Amino acid sequence: MLMHFQADQAPADQAHAAGTPVLALEGITKAFPGVKALDGVSLRLYSGEVTALVGENGAGKSTVVKTLTGIYQPDGGAILVDGAPVQFPTAQDAARSGVTAIHQETVLFDELSVAENIFLGHAPRWRFGLIDWRSMQARAGEILRGIGAEIDPATRLRDLGIANKHLVAIARALSVDARVVIMDEPTAALSHKEIEELYELVEKLKAQGKAILFISHKFDEIFRIADRYTVFRDGQFIGDGLISEIDEAALVKMMVGRDVSQVFPDRQSAPGEEVLQVVGYSHPTEFDEIGFSLKRGEILGFYGLVGAGRSEFMQALFGITRPSKGVTKIEGELAVVRSPAEAIAQGIVYVPEDRGQQGAITAMPIFQNVTLPSLGRTSRRGFLKLAEEFRLAREYTERLDLRAASLDTPVGSLSGGNQQKVVIAKWLATKPRVIILDEPTKGIDIGSKAAVHEFMAELAAQGLAVIMVSSEIPEILGMSDRVIVMREGRIAAELEGDDLTPETLVRHAAGI
């Protein structure tokens, strides 16, 4: 599958020669050890307009937000406010220039009043640093009315509902005389009605002449409220323009288009007999009626947006949480899985996304991490046999080409990629039938990524059934035999063969 797609990088200037952008990024670069997060990107925000920033996970969106709000310092390029170059060495400097962000989870304080929450850290003051409560209340009321929120500033935050709390968070963001408002996935936690209210709010802010940067995965939202778009891919600027001049298909193509065939191992998939069958798995809040079957030697991908319920479902399959309904069958026989210990006994293992907390016990040595679920085999009558443990740990870590000074070093001292190898080694040592990998290459370097991919292919070739949860489209396309797309806790599509394209994945995941 080869797709060389180059968006015509028609600069937005022609379409909008009229105004100077309120805020502009020009050729910004930012590198982290092993990764170039931003590679010469540009972004322009205009007064009274909503610009949607579009890109896959890892495209560099959140790095841009952190650069704009003074949390990260760019390695190169320029930030321009009203055409004049500026620097944001701290978050306060960004706020002083009128840049403010509404995050997915703004930290608020339940025990404080609405006005205190809005002005915490920059309350109006009398002499001697005493807080001017009256003007604080008055200004809080003004800001709240400005966004159409009917909330008494004196109310304790605890007494508000979740939607009103969200409005307080927005009011807090606007309390610094904002000219540029960044909204990072603002609708992720909102209900349908609340989303409508948010749209109205965005219209109000536009009318007040604020420049809005809107980050969202949801295409219906983007086409509904954005005036312009900017697309990033892998930390690079791909293109920008007016929303009215592009359609969904073209935007999706800009977002995902790339050559994915080269970096992944060549696999001849030959699925064998069925190993795992899941029927009607449901949970009151996280997922609903999930069912599928999995064969030996198969890699089944699970794609979806963050929050689609993939990890929650996998953890239920592994016995961490209990489904309210649903059956698991292993090799045709009913399997009762009420705890991870029972899942492991049934041959189902899970490599979690959160390596530091769930995957490994980072303070303990490598060999003890590897043998932890296999202690039954490396011991005799409950007594440890260290020589056996070292033998088992060596066998599996060396198969994964682990780089470590010794098997006695704590897992926490290894790089992310090597930590992941320890976690995978730990599970392979239990000789599983089904291995679930949740975002297996998230946050690890390119070299380890390729090693993990190759190893996954090798496992499948040896007859292991693999489930891979991934939000990276190239990884999903490059590794999976079959893909289940989840959206809002349900299976949106099951794709195979020619149906498996970046466009179909994004469409089903976003519900277009």
Added chain:
Amino acid sequence: MSETTTRHIPDRLRSPLEARLKSWESLLLLVAVAIFIANSFASPYFLNAWNLSDATFNFTEKAMIAFAMALLIISGEIDLSVAAIIALASTAMGAAVQFGVGTPGLVLIGLTTGLACGAFNAVLVTRLGLPSIVVTIGTMSLFRGISYIVLGDQVYKGYPADFAFFGQGYVFWVISFELVLFALLAVIYGVVLHKTNFGRAVYAIGNNPTGALFSGIRVARVKFILFLLTGLMAGVAAVCLTSRLGSTRPSIAFGWELEVVTMVVLGGVNILGGSGSIPGVVIAAFVMGLVTFGLGLLNVPGIVMSIMIGLLLIGVIALPRLWEKWRRRVARA
């Protein structure tokens, strides 16, 4: 991408012996020896076999609880109700004496009361998911409160003559029954913590309970067992202490929970869980016994003694931190 030649990864870089020599336990052992030598100079009565034997009673009963407490603290939990469990178990035995129960029955009652109290803590912590420090502060008042209600300002006496063996009996020459039991329990707990799958699970849970659960460890079950063991050990200590004193007051073993925790932390167990060893706790028991005994020979009053123990605890915990800070400052300069 990946090479065909696999790299060999060595088991360890440091030998276990080297690791042991550089450990907290060896430092503590030096402290113990120093205190021993200082004591023998300070008092002419110190180097006497019977005096030294008497000294062991300062720590044997507390140390029995400290072994189980060490495992509990390593797993990230704590039980502050242990002294109250002693009071309740002792009260239960004293009440049974009034009904003419014999020595085997008394021991059974003492141990069962301890187990039952441990189970009560275990249920509250593992089934209801409450924090153990709060739960056991609550049960500390509850258990001792029951003793006070039953006894008031009364005393239970009249324990059978052969019951005295547990706290006053000698197995051989100056070697008391309690000292033998202490040594036996030290070996058992040392083996359980350091040589079994169960002990490995305790460390794993203490370092990262979520990671342990995701690795298939039955976290709740391990913690349940640890609370049971701690209750049982408090029951054992109750039998020994009651036997040694020959009577039961509701104030029995008052404040012991802090001395037990002190002993565990002094022994190098991380109060936040995840690390520590039984040999460390054994040495810490000797250190605390030697300090209190030495000060006793010098006629230092009890209140000063507890001040000394408190300073000792703060000192041993603060010293490594101060050392680390000082080294960093030197490195920066």
